[in-house]
Amino acid sequence: MSKHGTPVLELIGISKRFAGVQALRDVALSLRAGEVHALMGQNGAGKSTLIKVLTGVHTADAGEMRLGGEPIRPASPLQAQAIGLSTVYQEVNLCPNLSVAENIFAGRFPRHGLAGGWRIDWKKVNADARVLLARLNLEIDVTRLLGTYPVAVQQMVAIARALLAKSRVLILDEPTSSLDADEVARLFALLRQLRSEGLAILFVTHFLDEVYEIADRITVLRNGERVGEYLTSELNAPALISAMIGREFHASTAVLTATDGIAREPLLEATGLARRGAIEPLDIELRAGEVLGLAGLLGSGRTELARLLFGMDKPDAGELRLRGQALKLPTPTQAVRHGLAMCPEDRKAEGIVADLSLRENIALALQARLGVWRCMSPQKQQALAERFIQQLGIKASDADMPIGQLSGGNQQKALLARWLATEPALLILDEPTRGIDVAAKQDIMDQIRALAGGGLSVLFISSELDEVARLSDRVVVMRERRKAGELPGGSSEAAICAVIAGAAA
Structure with missing residues (x-):
């Protein structure tokens, strides 16, 4: 089927809500056989949620999905794969402690004997794995543990597994994030080959250069909604960025001002x-x-x-x-x-210790710098916390309040206080x-x-x-x-x- 023909995959009016947050609202997506379709958007745009709905991790609150014109509603990633939707993630979700061949054929091992038998035909497993990887221009020892190969090879193996399942749609979620330039070029050569064979490829990335190198069309999401669908050849990089961030700009009118001149x-x-x-x-x-x-x-x-x-x-x-x-x-x-001091991007996972008090969280970095043998007394912690609560305007009932109960803004101020206490x-x-x-x-x-x-x-x-x-x-x-x-x-x-x-x- 041509990439200009009937969509092999259609998502219509997809909506999903989590605990008061509207993650997706009336999103549409069409994917055609023989094309690479880029899914673009900033953090929080809804890309990951849409993929999880498509592959059965989440169930949509509204909308419908069609594969080859037939309604689908996978209840799990396994069901999604069974009907022809395969996903290769940034972090390859295979088993590094198994061989390459075992990873490709897991759950589908050829066996000896009548009616399938019960013994795995290891000779055929390894031979068929070599043939499948040769199709991808990859010649490696398929009996070696997958974990001994670099990420680029592991991704190729994940793609080979998807091809073995006779997938109609291949979803690549940030596949190049851990690859160098040569590995990206090799992956793109493979994608062009698969595209020419009629596979429909949904390509999720943040890298603009890659979109213009490999994608035929682009769908942009912003704040859980579809901004639009575009031919890559008709959407330049400034226009794509404008669609992603929700603001228009024109490079020709960008005005640069002088520095303040202070050395x-x-x-x-x-x-x-x-x-x-x-x-x-x-x-x-x-x-x-x-x-x-x-x-x-x-x-x-x-x-x-x-x-x-x-x-x-x-x-x-x-x-x-x-x-x-x-x-x-x-x-x-x-x-x-x-x-040096650093407030990390994810304050809940890498910043605050939610069960500790505001006082203890503020004192944490200074205590770590002092070492285990020079413990700060509760009185010094209290004085330190009260100083920064006052200085930064942290809104809390008292310094012993669990930091997890504060608003996001006050948690962020507390992290700032933690590092300022070290006098960086x-x-x-x-x-x-x-x-x-x-x-x-x-x-x-x-x-x-x-x-x-x-x-x-x-x-x-x-x-x-x-x-x-x-x-x-x-x-x-x-x-x-x-x-x-x-x-x-x-x-x-x-x-x-x-x-x-x-x-x-």
Whole structure:
């Protein structure tokens, strides 16, 4: 069937609600045989929820799904696979402790004897696995454990398993996030081959370059709703970004303003910093008394860079210098000892300890820096907590209130207090205003500006480009895991968008 023919898969009016949150509202999607269809949207747009509805993880509250014109309603991923819908995830969900061949044929092993028999025909398993992988231009030892191969090979094996199931639709959820450029090229060569054979491919990604390299059409989601469906050849990168973020901009009218002219001393310098599958080599400089904004679409490498700077991940290349001296950060503990602090993107999973009190959460980082043999007394913890509750305007009945009972904005302020208590020289803030109300956002941003005014160096990461533009003294723009450009303070949101879209900075 041609990619211009009748859709092989149709989703019509799909809606899904979770505990008062409307995750999807009246979403439509059509996928044709012999095409790669990109599903695009920012964090929270509804992409993952839509895939989970499609593959039977969640049940839609409203709407219908059709495969080959027939209604479907899979109750589980296993049922979805049985009717021809296979998904390959960013984190390959196969068994690393089994062989490549065992992973491909698990649940479908050929057997000896009459009526299928009961003994697995291992010779046929391994031979058929080699034939199937050869179709994908992959020649490997199929008897080796899957976990001994790199992620790129594991993804190929997952695709081979989907082909064995005679899938009509292949769903790829962020398949290139952990691959290098050569591995991406190899994957795309395979996708082009499968497309030519008539397979319908739904490709979920955050990388704009990949969309324009491989996709025939694009569906954009925003805030759980479909913005539109477009031919890739008729939607340029600025227009795609506008559709994703909900604001129009024109690169030709982006106005850059001059910097404030204040010469600030470099505090932390990274040269050629890189980590395979996360960040391409880049240079970045953080200066004392300055807010450096880090902008880019989700998946551009912002959080990955922050993790490298704070010692949460180890770089493969490059060097760090603190006040001109070479710096090694094997762990976040070493980062804290050198005066670095970081509020992570996911405050519930990586930030707050919900069952501990506000007082204990605020004292946590300082206590960790002091070590286990220099315990802070409850009185010192109380004094510390009361100082920051007053300074940051944290709304709580008292310092002993469990932090999990506070609003999101007050939890974020408490995390800020935790790190300010360590008197850092550099504070890394990853999405500090996400999920909090407008008033709390303004409070946080006012505090950041005041901290920089007091000499603190701040790395401010946000998906909200207007926040980055308003708050930052300089803006580093990330794109496709690379530093795409650097803009002076006062640059417009349109200027940032232009660099994200590929214009020179």
